Amino acid sequence: xxxxxxxxxxxxxxxxxxxxxxxxxxxxxxxxxxxxxxxxxxxxxxxxxxxxxxxxxxxxxxxxxxxxxxxxxxxxxxxxxxxxxxxxxxxxxxxxxxxxxxxxxxxxxxxxxxxxxxxxxxxxxxxxxxxxxxxxxxxxxxxxxxxxxxxxxxxxxxxxxxxxxxxxxxxxxxxxxxxxxxxxxxxxxxxxxxxxxxxxxxxxxxxxxxxxxxxxxxxxxxxxxxxxxxxxxxxxxxxxxxxxxxxxxxxx
Amino acid sequence: xxxxxxxxxxxxxxxxxxxxxxxxxxxxxxxxxxxxxxxxxxxxxxxxxxxxxxxxxxxxxxxxxxxxxxxxxxxxxxxxxxxxxxxxxxxxxxxxxxxxxxxxxxxxxxxxxxxxxxxxxxxxxxxxxxxxxxxxxxxxxxxxxxxxxxxxxxxxxxxxxxxxxxxxxxxxxxxxxxxxxxxxxxxxxxxxxxxxxxxxxxxxxxxxxxxxxxxxxxxxxxxxxxxxxxxxxxxxxxxxxxxxxxxxxxxxxxxxxxxxxxxxxxxxxxxxxxxxxxxxxxxxxxxxxxxxxxxxxxxxxxxxxxxxxxxxxxxxxxxxxxxxxxxxxxxxxxxxxxxxxxxxxxxxxxxxxxxxxxxxxxxxxxxxxxxxxxxxxxxxxxxxxxxxxxxxxxxxxxxxxxxxxxxxxxxxxxxxxxxxxxxxxxxxxxxxxxxx
Numbered sequence: 228x229x230x231x232x233x234x235x236x237x238x239x240x241x242x243x244x245x246x247x248x249x250x251x252x253x254x255x256x257x258x259x260x261x262x263x264x265x266x267x268x269x270x271x272x273x274x275x276x277x278x279x280x281x282x283x284x285x286x287x288x289x290x291x292x293x294x295x296x297x298x299x300x301x302x303x304x305x306x307x308x309x310x311x312x313x314x315x316x317x318x319x320x321x322x323x324x325x326x327x328x329x330x331x332x333x334x335x336x337x338x339x340x341x342x343x344x345x346x347x348x349x350x351x352x353x354x355x356x357x358x359x360x361x362x363x364x365x366x367x368x369x370x371x372x373x374x375x376x377x378x379x380x381x382x383x384x385x386x387x388x389x390x391x392x393x394x395x396x397x398x399x400x401x402x403x404x405x406x407x408x409x410x411x412x413x414x415x416x417x418x419x420x421x422x423x424x425x426x427x428x429x430x431x432x433x434x435x436x437x438x439x440x441x442x443x444x445x446x447x448x449x450x451x452x453x454x455x456x457x458x459x460x461x462x463x464x465x466x467x468x469x470x471x472x473x474x475x476x477x478x479x
Numbered sequence: 480x481x482x483x484x485x486x487x488x489x490x491x492x493x494x495x496x497x498x499x500x501x502x503x504x505x506x507x508x509x510x511x512x513x514x515x516x517x518x519x520x521x522x523x524x525x526x527x528x529x530x531x532x533x534x535x536x537x538x539x540x541x542x543x544x545x546x547x548x549x550x551x552x553x554x555x556x557x558x559x560x561x562x563x564x565x566x567x568x569x570x571x572x573x574x575x576x577x578x579x580x581x582x583x584x585x586x587x588x589x590x591x592x593x594x595x596x597x598x599x600x601x602x603x604x605x606x607x608x609x610x611x612x613x614x615x616x617x618x619x620x621x622x623x624x625x626x627x628x629x630x631x632x633x634x635x636x637x638x639x640x641x642x643x644x645x646x647x648x649x650x651x652x653x654x655x656x657x658x659x660x661x662x663x664x665x666x667x668x669x670x671x672x673x674x675x676x677x678x679x680x681x682x683x684x685x686x687x688x689x690x691x692x693x694x695x696x697x698x699x700x701x702x703x704x705x706x707x708x709x710x711x712x713x714x715x716x717x718x719x720x721x722x723x724x725x726x727x728x729x730x731x732x733x734x735x736x737x738x739x740x741x742x743x744x745x746x747x748x749x750x751x752x753x754x755x756x757x758x759x760x761x762x763x764x765x766x767x768x769x770x771x772x773x774x775x776x777x778x779x780x781x782x783x784x785x786x787x788x789x790x791x792x793x794x795x796x797x798x799x800x801x802x803x804x805x806x807x808x809x810x811x812x813x814x815x816x817x818x819x820x821x822x823x824x825x826x827x828x829x830x831x832x833x834x835x836x837x838x839x840x841x842x843x844x845x846x847x848x849x850x851x852x853x854x855x856x857x858x859x860x861x862x863x864x865x866x867x868x869x870x871x872x873x874x875x876x877x878x879x880x881x882x883x884x885x886x887x888x889x890x891x892x893x894x895x896x897x898x899x900x901x902x903x904x905x906x907x908x909x910x911x912x913x914x915x
Contacts, residue, residue, distance in 0.1 A: 277866050280858075305868035317863035321881025321888075330877060331867035368881065385867060 228255040228292050230276075230393045230424050235287035237275045245271045247449035248287070253393065255292075256421040260435055261428050262460060263446035264468050269428045270314060272446070273397045277311040278304050291393060306335055308392030312382040312399050314428075319369035324381065325351065327369045328388050335389075354387045358414050375402030383414040393424045400434035412437030432464035489540045490656050495625045498592070502599040508607075512623035519617035528614030531801045531833040532772050536715055536741040542656040542687040544572070544625060549651065551576050554680060558647040560707075560898050561674070565642035571649040571680070573628045573657050587633040588644060591660055594631035602631060605664055605695050609721050613745035613774040618717045622658045622689045629660030632673060636666035636697070643672045643895065650679045650686035650714060661692040665700035665728070672703040672895070677718075677738070679711035685740075686714040693721050696728040698752065703731045705895070707902055710738035712769065719745045724784070726752025733890060735899055736763035736771050737906035747776040750784035750812075759788040760890075762883045764903065765798030765830075766910045775804040777819065779812040782842070788819040791886050793879040794830035795910055803835040806849060810841040819849040824856065824882050826875060876907045 230253040237246040245268045253259050263269050275282050276289060278301035289296040296304055319327065328351065333342050351365065358380050370378050379399055386394055396415065400408055415438050419425070427438060435443075435457065443459040444451045447468070453459065494513040497506040521537060522529040548554070548571040555577045558569045566580035566588050575590050582588050587598060594602050611619040630646045648659045663673055677688060688710065696702040702724075708716060716739045724730045736742050748757035763771045777786040792800045802821040823832035834851035856878050864874035880903065887899050 279862055300871075301862065301865035302868050302870050302874075305866055311866050313863065313866075317857070317860045319860055319863070319878060319881055321884035322877050327864075327867070327877070330864075330869050330873065334868040334870065334873070389867065 229253060230426075231288075231290045232276070233288045235272075235275065235289065236285045237271065237282045238285055240281060240283060244285070245282070245449055246275060249446075249449070249451055251444065251451055253424040253426055255392070255424045257441040258419065258425045258427065258438065259442045259444065260440040260460060261426065261444045261446050261451075262430065262463055267446045268449040269446050270397055273311055273395045273426075273428055276395055277301065277309055302334070305389075310386050310389055310391030310394045312379075312386055312394065312396040314398040314401065316370050316378045316382055318371045320371050322369050323366050324369050325365035328385060331385070331389060351388065354384055357387075357417065358384055359410050360384060376404065376407035379403055379411055380407065380414075383411050387414060387418060392422070393426070394418065395426045395428065397428045398430065399427070400429055400431065408434065409437060432460050435460050488543060490543050490621075490625060491540050495544070498627065501592075501595050504603055505595055505599070509624050509626070512620045516617055516620035516624055519620060521617065522614060526614065528774060528803075530803065530835065532743075533741065533770055536770070539656070539687055539715070541654050541685070543654060544657075545652050545655045546572060546574060547652055548572050548574060548576070550680060554649045554651070558676070560645060560676060561643055561894060563642070564645040565640050566644045567647075568630055568645070569647045569649070570628060570659065571651050572655055573659060575628065582640060582644075583638060585635045585638060586640065587631065589631055591629040591631045591662065592627060598631070598633075601633060601664075602662065605693060606662060607691065607693060609723075609747070609749075611719060611745070612747060613719070613776055615717055615719055615743065615745055618689050619691055619719050622660070622691050622719075625656070625658040626660050627658065629662065630673070632663040632671060634665045634669040634671045634700075637668050638666070639670040640672070643674055645674050645676065647676045647678065648688070648690070650684075650688060650710060652680075653684040654686070655684070656687040656689070659688065659690045661690070661704075663693070663702060663704065664695045664697070665702045666697045668699040669697065670701040672705070672892075674705040674707060674895075676707045676709070677716065678709050679714055679738070682711045684711070684713065686710065688714065688716045688718070690716070690718045691721070692719070694723070694730060694732070696722070696724045696730045698725045699727040700725070701729050703890070705733045705890070705899070706735070707899070708734065708736045708738055708742055709902055709905070712738065712740050712767070714739045716742040718742065720747065722746070722748040722757060724748065724750050724752070724755040724757050726781075727754040728752070729756040729758075731758040731760065731890070734761040735902055736761070736765070737902055739769065741770045741772070743772040743774075745774045747778065748786060749778045750781055750786055752781050753783040755781065755784045757786040758889060759786070760886050761790040762886050762899075762903065763790075763792045763800060764795070764879070764883070764906050764910075765792065765800060766795035766906075768797055770799040772801040773803070775802075775819075777804070777806045777817055779806070779808040779815045779817060782811060782813040782815065784812070785816040786818070789886050789889070790821045791824070791883055792822070792832060793824045793826055793882055794832055795826040797827070797829045799831045799833075801833045802851065803837070804849065805837040805839065806847055808840040808842050808845055808847070812842045813844045815842060815845040815847065817845070817847045821851040822882075823851070823853040824879060825853065826856070826879060828855075872911055876911065880904070880907065
């Protein structure tokens with residue numbers, strides 16, 4: 228049981244290649260972190276996995292527990308078990324957070340079956356309590372007027388409600404103060420399970436102090452250039468990305 | 480040989496007869512209105528108030544009034560919207576089918592046909608006192624000439640009505656025309672909410688509705704009026720709203736358009752006293768070839784008044800909307816606060832929205848703004864919803880619903896907002912099912 232990315236190539240619509248052969252396996256039960264400088268393709272990778280239509284996959288494959296993800300639409304991938312916690316979550320005016328999450332859960336039920344509203348709210352409130360989110364967030368429009376930290380917490384709330392098989396968290400630590408970071412990490416850690424794989428995309432070691440990864444990868448110029456254990460993140464923190472050989476940062 | 484008519488004569492052919500029970504002044508007005516209808520020219524190209532309009536919609540020769548209501552029992556049963564309204568009236572083809580009321584003593588709330596007889600002077604002093612300024616003078620004259628019923632509400636000073644007065648107007652039978660009128664007068668510091676529901680007995684029969692309402696908000700009163708237009712897609716509608724707001728009074732007018740082949744709304748609010756406030760709201764969701772043509776006028780007669788207009792359209796398929804709004808500040812109406820916004824959300828590349836916001840200011844020290852925006856749903860919003868497993872059709876629907884919710888929330892009453900959302904959701908499921 229793994230999310231397997233093999234020699235993945237992807238370009239922008241204008242043909243500019245961003246991913247230049249990414250190979251990565253995230254087995255269920257493990258937490259992997261991808262670090263790397265700006266523009267290395269980390270966020271693109273997360274979007275391509277979730278099916279963003281602004282990118283064109285020109286080569287390679289992505290499979291989830293053996294299923295071909297690239298053959299699925301954005302919403303099919305989500306229902307199949309992929310979750311992306313957005314770096315910049317969209318605002319959806321006029322749609323309450325509670326109705327939004329409810330619609331996402333409803334989309335996972337067979338046609339004609341209605342979500343049990345009482346059980347839903349009970350579940351929602353318990354997750355919100357864990358993330359120390361005020362109840363008023365259920366009635367507020369999705370992400371509208373939310374602070375950076377509130378948006379990130381809301382992403383984790385959605386992840387907890389949707390219980391995906393594989394979660395990709397894109398720069399979830401950016402815009403969080405230390406208290407908010409701890410709360411978000413608590414939510415993520417609560418979701419760790421032998422059945423679930425996670426991919427953390429981050430710039431800084433800071434997040435990894437609270438969510439201990441099993442493996443750390445470094446991405447540069449559209450490729451994974453180095454992989455290792457948690458110590459790799461500490462090394463990066465200490466020396467920056469300069470310790471990577473110039474050759475690794477430049478596409479061959 | 481006696482003339483045998485297979486079809487009733489067109490309503491445009493001869494002067495309608497005023498029922499004998501109605502007072503003489505009313506018969507005279509109907510007679511004069513018919514003459515005015517004949518004298519006024521049919522709007523045509525080049526008329527500023529009809530810019531972008533579909534003139535082909537203005538052929539009403541096929542329609543006639545009809546007193547024949549076949550399924551009256553089922554129409555009464557279908558007349559449910561809010562739980563336990565303060566009063567409820569059901570009309571089909573302008574005939575009263577049902578009424579119920581638990582209004583406090585002193586409130587007059589009765590069919591206009593009765594009010595003309597029992598409270599003729601009160602009706603006379605408020606009935607259609609203003610000129611139709613937004614283009615439909617010929618059609619409001621036709622309305623006045625043909626008027627036979629509607630609702631009359633008079634709330635005495637200091638009486639607050641909890642809950643809502645509901646009025647159902649059904650169109651029944653092929654090529655039937657109705658002319659419903661709603662006249663609401665609030666005394667000083669009183670409060671009332673009235674909802675008109677416009678619906679068709681079936682999805683097949685074409686109909687015509689020319690409705691007028693007079694809303695007269697007395698000093699310090701609160702008058703909320705909603706029109707839910709959910710006719711079948713064969714029907715044509717002209718609806719003219721006339722609102723006068725006295726000192727410290729507040730009037731909210733809301734129009735939901737989901738039905739009709741073609742609907743023309745003309746809404747005029749006159750701010751007549753210091754501290755008066757008018758909220759003019761509308762939500763329209765046209766699909767297929769539906770067309771909504773809306774004209775508004777915020778008339779600041781008095782200094783120190785406030786008006787705020789927010790119209791939102793979500794346009795599907797090859798539908799069309801027209802919005803033309805004017806904020807008009809009279810000389811001397813200083814310290815006016817007036818806002819006007821029309822926003823269009825394109826659900827299809829083939830839809831067309833025409834917006835003509837306008838301002839004319841003849842006073843100093845005013846705060847006014849007007850604007851119009853048109854946009855398609857952002858790809859990033861769609862991606863976000865789809866990345867949560869919501870299919871694209873539902874994702875777009877949720878966003879369009881949310882877009883409309885921003886207006887509906889201004890109604891400030893949870894039950895009423897839920898009722899409006901039910902009509903809106905009916906429309907969205909109608910669209911999702913291909914409109915069969």
